[in-house]
Amino acid sequence: MTQPILSVSNLTTSFRVDGEWRPVVNGISFDIAAGETLAVVGESRSGKSVTALSIMGLTPSDMSRVEGSIKLAGTELTTQSEKTMRGIRGNDVAMIFQEPMTSLNPVLTIGFQIAEALVLHRGVSRSEAEAETIRLLEKVHIPAAASRFHDYPHRFSGGMRQRVMIAMALACKPKLLIADEPTTALDVTIQAQILDLIKTLQDEEGTSVLFITHDMGVVAEIADRTVVMYNGDQIETGPTADIFARPQAPYTRSLLAAVPKLGSMQGQAKPMRFPTVDRETGLADVPVQVPDTVKADEPPVLDVKGLTTRFDIRSGILSKVSGRVHAVENVSFSVQPGETLAVVGESGCGKSTTGRSVMGLVKPQAGTVLLDGVDLTTLGQSGLRDQRRHVQMIFQDPFASLNPRMTVGAAIAEPLLINDMAKRSGVAEQVAELLRNVGLHPEMADRYPHEFSGGQRQRVCIARALAVNPRLIVADESVSALDVSVKAQVLNLMLDLQARMGLAYLFISHDMAVVERVSHRVAVMYLGEIVEIGPRAAIFESPQHPYTKRLLSAVPIADPARRHEKRAVVNDEIMNPTRATDFVVPVREYREVSAGHSVMVWGEEWNHRTPRAA
The missing domain is CATH 3.40.50.300 (P-loop containing nucleotide triphosphate hydrolases)
Known part of the structure; x- marks a missing residue:
């Protein structure tokens, strides 16, 4: 039997919190064969990114503990020194992160940053590294690659920066490429380009890919096999086609049911609610059409x-x-x-x-x-x-649009008070009603934004927008x-x-x-x-x-x-x-x-x- 490129066995990663070790990844196991793509899928806080960081040896040494076995082409990684891991990272295993601007140095040109990996790991001269960098930039479809060698990251669009990250990751022809949500922040057309590029380069180089995402459409498009994670646990694993056709775990069924499918609205004249799925049973309700609310006979708002x-x-x-x-x-x-x-x-x-x-x-x-x-x-x-x-606005990032020093109750009350739509003595009741309207408990008004999940913060922003009717x-x-x-x-x-x-x-x-x-x-x-x-x-x-x-x-x-x-x-x-x-x-x-x-x-x-x- 051919040895897998990556073999993870009973991986458990814990972080020290208040003097106690709290596991974030609980005993997961999987293999990736040569040239294979394995998707690790799950929602935020499921442990999928921590799994990738554990493989790369990038969890903080003083605050984390990695147990189990991680073998790259038969070499155990968990026992290697930091000096040895620096030689392995970028050379044998490379990683593409979700946000390229946090991974690229803004004061160095993109050409210098890619060439640096070649000089460090391959020992080539600067001129040879520059020629190879231009070839890599052309390979990932950067237009006018030679002239853009000396450009800084801010001169590139989000999609082009992600291409630069792919070129950097592939510079030393690693055995394994880890892609952590590489398309989440990208537009649909740029996402299609990046996925097509990864598949093409994988076919040419035979690289194995560990692809981390929460987008089931992307999973279907790119993965041979899939691991489903929830709350640090490995819920289900198997060939991607089987996961989609015959999901066994209720949570997997709930993930698949929540995916909006293009073309599913054919024959429907009005908007339709998304099905809600019980994570414990996997049972979905029947999505219902929304009542017709459009008042076409009135003047436009x-x-x-x-x-x-x-x-x-x-x-x-x-x-x-x-x-x-x-x-x-x-x-x-x-x-x-x-x-x-x-x-x-x-x-x-x-x-x-x-x-x-x-x-x-x-x-x-x-x-x-x-x-x-x-x-x-x-x-x-x-x-x-x-x-x-x-007219009110709901922004993309709810955390950035909420004052971290104000309770959410104060944030919702602020527009009411500014517009003289409530008195301070009675504003708490209106805030409580607004929180109920968006599916949150009134007692949450005393919490701060960092104490909420992303979805809850967006509900708070909706409540604030609704405050002024x-x-x-x-x-x-x-x-x-x-x-x-x-x-x-x-x-x-x-x-x-x-x-x-x-x-x-x-x-x-x-x-x-x-x-x-x-x-x-x-x-x-x-x-x-x-x-x-x-x-x-x-x-x-x-x-x-x-x-x-x-x-x-x-x-x-x-x-x-x-x-x-x-x-x-x-x-x-x-x-x-x-x-x-x-x-x-x-x-x-x-x-x-x-x-x-x-x-x-x-x-x-x-x-x-x-x-x-x-």
């Missing part, structure tokens, strides 16, 4: 016309404007009371700037933003502050950082609140499967412009613009049977929206495909580089 937001670029503080970022260009749409309009696209397309322009957080150069007939772009600070009672909520990637089951819970809450309170949502997202489930209409943005807008069914079942088709084709399919299908992945980055000061914006034409479904007329440049929708 939000009416945006010709919205244009640009940012000046200066080469120095006192220098002239040398260019402009055309973040949002001549965008128009409306949102009816009780309606969800989803705005989708890649990072850099302008969707978040659109939401911030609507909120008045950035000042647009042109256009109107009518909120119940009041033009927000003409108001001063006091007038805008008064109108913000009617808004007509419209701008949700900017409000669930993209959450685990799949927590994401389902928060989205169900938002749908229930919409049905109960008649809320309108401007739902900004890059997750097409989620958008299909929760939206009434969809607007697709590219380079600051809306290229297609229409009813949800029309966009997903009959996309017209090549960019819309490209977005839909990039969504991972949670079906291992289709894993070996080769998808047409476009490796282009989204174009730079920076323009010269004298740039004249072209006049755009739109054609109406069907009732309420409009698409921008596009040129020949799209036809040669855009795949058809899957």
Whole structure:
């Protein structure tokens, strides 16, 4: 029998807390064969990242204890000295982390950082390392690799930085590559590129891959075998196809049931709740359609016309404007009371700037933003502050949008007090009711943000947004950082609140499967412009613009049977929206495909580089 590249046996990792050893990983075991991909899947705090750090020998030596056996090509790693492990890390086993900017040194060029690994582990000269680095950058599809060798990390997009990390990890041709959530923070098209790149390089180099994720669609796409973890325990393991077809553990069934599947809404006219699954039994309820809340016969709660937001670029503080970022260009749409309009696209397309322009957080150069007939772009600070009672925002990172020094009760009470909607003597009752509305206990009001999970913190942010009884909520990637089951819970809450309170949502997202489930209409943005807008069914079942088709084709399919299908992945980055000061914006034409479904007329440049929708 062939020796596995990695053999983990009865691995237990504990951390010292208050003088006691508390296990975080409890006796897990698995093997990875040569050229095989094993996925370790689970929610946050399941122990999957600690498993990877234990294999790499990166847990803090004074605060952690690793027991069991970890063998890399027959060599026991748990007994090696730190000096020996430094030689093994990067050489025999390499790791790609979730956030590349925390792994790349911001004051060193990317070329120097990749070459450094070659000089250290391979003993080659600087000139040889530079030539090999350029070859690696070309291999991971970095455009103009030679000219970008001396660029710093901040000059690269998120997807390109992750490619740099892959090039660095593969520099010394390791036997094992550990990828810890490498695509979680990336847009769907960039995610497809990175997954395709890892699979291609694995085929060429024969590298074994340990892939850590909580995205079951990614698991189906990339993994030969899967280990499911929950609360530090190994719940289930086996071939990926078997895990998806015949999950044995209730928790595995709950994970799979919570995954939104693209195309599951065919024939459904209205948004639908996500199924809720009992983790102990694995039994799911029958998802129900949300009652029709759209009031099409009333005036729109939000009416945006010709919205244009640009940012000046200066080469120095006192220098002239040398260019402009055309973040949002001549965008128009409306949102009816009780309606969800989803705005989708890649990072850099302008969707978040659109939401911030609507909120008045950035000042647009042109256009109107009518909120119940009041033009927000003409108001001063006091007038805008008064109108913000009617429009609230939920941000992507709930921890960053909550004051860590304020209790959540004080954070929810603050907008009530500022807007004179409650007196201090009675505000506690209103805070308690708001917490109940979002599924939290009133006694949690005395806790601080760090005492909550990510999903609970997002519920707190929703409660704070609801405090002033808004007509419209701008949700900017409000669930993209959450685990799949927590994401389902928060989205169900938002749908229930919409049905109960008649809320309108401007739902900004890059997750097409989620958008299909929760939206009434969809607007697709590219380079600051809306290229297609229409009813949800029309966009997903009959996309017209090549960019819309490209977005839909990039969504991972949670079906291992289709894993070996080769998808047409476009490796282009989204174009730079920076323009010269004298740039004249072209006049755009739109054609109406069907009732309420409009698409921008596009040129020949799209036809040669855009795949058809899957």
